[in-house]
Amino acid sequence: MDHFDLKNGSIHCEEVPLELIADEVGTPVYVYSAATLRRHARVLKAALADLDNPLIAYAVKANPNPAVLSVLAREGLGADIVSIGEYRAARAAGIDPECILFSGVGKTAAEMAEAISGGLKQFNLESVEEAHTLSIVARSMDAIAPVALRINPDVEAGTHAKITTGTSDNKFGIPAADALAAFRELRGLPNLNVTGITVHIGSQLTSLAPLQAAFERLGAIIAELRADGFELEIADLGGGLGVPYGAGQPEPPTPEAYGDMVKRVTRDWNIRLAFEPGRLISGNAGVLLTRVVRVKPGETHPWLIVDAAMNDLMRPALYDAYHHVEAVHPSGRRATAHVVGPVCESGDTFAMAREMDEVAEGDLIIFRTAGAYGAAMSSGYNSRPLTPEVLVDGDRWALVRRRLDLADAASLPLPEWLRSRD
Numbered sequence: 001m002d003h004f005d006l007k008n009g010s011i012h013c014e015e016v017p018l019e020l021i022a023d024e025v026g027t028p029v030y031v032y033s034a035a036t037l038r039r040h041a042r043v044l045k046a047a048l049a050d051l052d053n054p055l056i057a058y059a060v061k062a063n064p065n066p067a068v069l070s071v072l073a074r075e076g077l078g079a080d081i082v083s084i085g086e087y088r089a090a091r092a093a094g095i096d097p098e099c100i101l102f103s104g105v106g107k108t109a110a111e112m113a114e115a116i117s118g119g120l121k122q123f124n125l126e127s128v129e130e131a132h133t134l135s136i137v138a139r140s141m142d143a144i145a146p147v148a149l150r151i152n153p154d155v156e157a158g159t160h161a162k163i164t165t166g167t168s169d170n171k172f173g174i175p176a177a178d179a180l181a182a183f184r185e186l187r188g189l190p191n192l193n194v195t196g197i198t199v200h201i202g203s204q205l206t207s208l209a210p211l212q213a214a215f216e217r218l219g220a221i222i223a224e225l226r227a228d229g230f231e232l233e234i235a236d237l238g239g240g241l242g243v244p245y246g247a248g249q250p251e252p253p254t255p256e257a258y259g260d261m262v263k264r265v266t267r268d269w270n271i272r273l274a275f276e277p278g279r280l281i282s283g284n285a286g287v288l289l290t291r292v293v294r295v296k297p298g299e300t301h302p303w304l305i306v307d308a309a310m311n312d313l314m315r316p317a318l319y320d321a322y323h324h325v326e327a328v329h330p331s332g333r334r335a336t337a338h339v340v341g342p343v344c345e346s347g348d349t350f351a352m353a354r355e356m357d358e359v360a361e362g363d364l365i366i367f368r369t370a371g372a373y374g375a376a377m378s379s380g381y382n383s384r385p386l387t388p389e390v391l392v393d394g395d396r397w398a399l400v401r402r403r404l405d406l407a408d409a410a411s412l413p414l415p416e417w418l419r420s421r422d
């Protein structure tokens, strides 16, 4: 249940009619359900409940909206972050630094220093070279940095190539065969405390088999490291579990099935487990609400031109991703249309030849499952403002990020030499 349901003939988010939000905030606008965020956090916590003190670190990159982070912080979730901006957002939302994992292949020395002084659970390192930099930074601060090393298990995740992260063609982690040598090198570096190991093979995974293969590989490496004297405290199993995007799309395994598989595979590991779910928590907690600007006749089907575009929701243009389309006031009639935005690229296409609710100029529609990697990936392309965001909680709602015109926000007065014409 995602709390975006038909009530009295129109789609509501929890108790609030989407039409009301469109009228007051304008479109396009992202709308998030606090109840759905809480429900997803609780379902995952329940699926992992038999584990000993699991750390669930929400992948902030999926949706870093401060209101979303605040709801999740209150559910007791930690944060998996990949930049100092995400670190600050997580801390500002009240997330305990002891529940923050710092991932990413390109952490800078400045980012490392700020995270060390602010506090965190561990750095998830992606290379031995990165460990050398962190060691120098920690030493200069007279601090000890807790670190885990990310293993690349070379497992095909069966998802879109651009969001696969665990094969030897990807930039992430170190090859499994090099793990022991890499851990030994880390052990020799000053001011690092080697506490963990991590793996993450990709996003929107719809089968458990590649995850299980990756975890089994990790288990073998943990045994090898322990035999070599490493005392590991944390095995971080990453994120990646897919969500249902709707009709005809592959159905992902349930969190319960995922939890059962994890418990089976890690039964004898005797280690604290961490998880980095992003999409699973926020994906189906949000929709993109947009209005039909114009209906233009087409050769095969009409072009439905909406006021959202690829800059607001990039996933269809970038990954050919499917987002379910629905009218906010469905008439009951169905039609087939191409749904596109106003941006000057043919890639600005949300759906081709989609059978959907029949709509006309001025009508509101939603793209579902837009709560993860929607607003987070938006841009100001075509001098379009960044999309506003609204959080609904029961019958209350609030604008939690205003529409932002990047041209206004970032522009500076022209330099004198450019103003004088000759």
Ligand SMILES: Cc1ncc(COP(=O)(O)O)c(C=O)c1O
Pocket (backbone or CB within 6 Å): 059, 062, 080, 103, 104, 165, 200, 202, 203, 204, 238, 239, 240, 241, 276, 277, 278, 279, 280, 372
């Ligand atoms: C290191 C890491 N952890 C967690 C995630 C979150 O992934 P997802 O949103 O698929 O759960 C990602 C993104 O793929 C990631 O790169």
Ligand SMILES: N[C@@H](CCCC[NH3+])C(=O)O
Pocket (backbone or CB within 6 Å): 061, 163, 203, 204, 315, 372, 373, 377
């Ligand atoms: N941005 C991707 C997911 C990437 C996950 C980050 N490693 C998407 O929209 O599906």
